[in-house]
Amino acid sequence: MGRITNAMRRKSIRTALTAALAATALTFLAACTSTPDAAATVDPSDQRPVVLTTFTVLADMAQNVAGEHLRVESITKVGAEIHGYQPTPGDIAKAAEADLILDNGLNLEAWFSQFVDGLDVPHVVVSDGVETISIAEDAYEGLPNPHAWMSPLNAQIYVDNMATAFGELDPGNAAEYAANAAAYKTELQAVSDELTDELATLAPNQRALITCEGAFSYLARDAGLSEHYLWAVNAEQQSTPRQVAAVIDFVRDNEVPAVFCESTVSDRTMQQVVEASDAAFGGTLYVDSLSEAGGPVPTYLELLRHDTELIIDGLTRAGS
Structure with a gap:
């Protein structure tokens, strides 16, 4: 610098x-x-x-x-x-x-x-x-x-x-x-x-974070979660049938309770994963942008808290 x-x-x-x-x-x-x-x-x-x-x-x-x-x-x-x-x-x-x-x-x-x-x-x-x-x-x-x-x-x-x-x-x-x-x-x-404490008791099949983009590698590392996604970077937004099938297979095989997608992209493809498995759609995560002042994540701290709470709720309660 x-x-x-x-x-x-x-x-x-x-x-x-x-x-x-x-x-x-x-x-x-x-x-x-x-x-x-x-x-x-x-x-x-x-x-x-x-x-x-x-x-x-x-x-x-x-x-x-x-x-x-x-x-x-x-x-x-x-x-x-x-x-x-x-x-x-x-x-x-x-x-x-x-x-x-x-x-x-x-x-x-x-x-x-x-x-x-x-x-x-x-x-x-x-x-x-x-x-x-x-x-x-x-x-x-x-x-x-x-x-x-x-x-x-x-x-x-x-x-x-x-x-x-x-x-x-x-x-x-x-x-x-x-x-x-x-x-x-x-x-x-x-x-x-809060993130690491809340996720510490998850069962092995619950310790997987499934998202549209591979934007959660660092958060997953902090929390001890495995990361899986439909595409690696948002510049490559067209997931292939093979990528979608691989995510579906992983969710089915591991009985992952919930999957997620980011706010700046369509969740249409992830909804295909939901339809083809027993997973619930856990909700919209925020990564690249805050929301407007009256929205769910008007600040970065609220973005982190929103995503943390959504992930915890989805992985510990969805499908229970």
């Missing part, structure tokens, strides 16, 4: 860069699928440094560390599929005005390097230091599974990286960022403890 310097110098030239970058992006992205513009109306009197994250989960984590000293925003909106996102001209203009950009790394944001190319804005990879798990199959076999934040233990590494980056960006409030991070990590540890 490089030290963040010359923030005032960068800010002075970004305004001039913004119009040119946006115009270039209009031509470059003309053929891309249209997506909502991430640029939002902000109070012009708000002079706090701007931290831009690639998706809503990171934004909420960052806000907990930043407190009131930084303005934290997400490039992607609630419900967006992060893997194949196509940045808009407004996104690029907004990034040019940021003081710091946070990305997950681990090949999650395939669009990110192109997105920041040419921008004089520092960025930090918040997954640095995580012990990765490799993807086991499909086109991405051997690459690190990018969903490291789904482990509350890994999330504490993310938080430490954010606190360090914010302290370098804004040294006058470094002590407060460190204190916020410590308090937030205590809450993350509590969720991790």
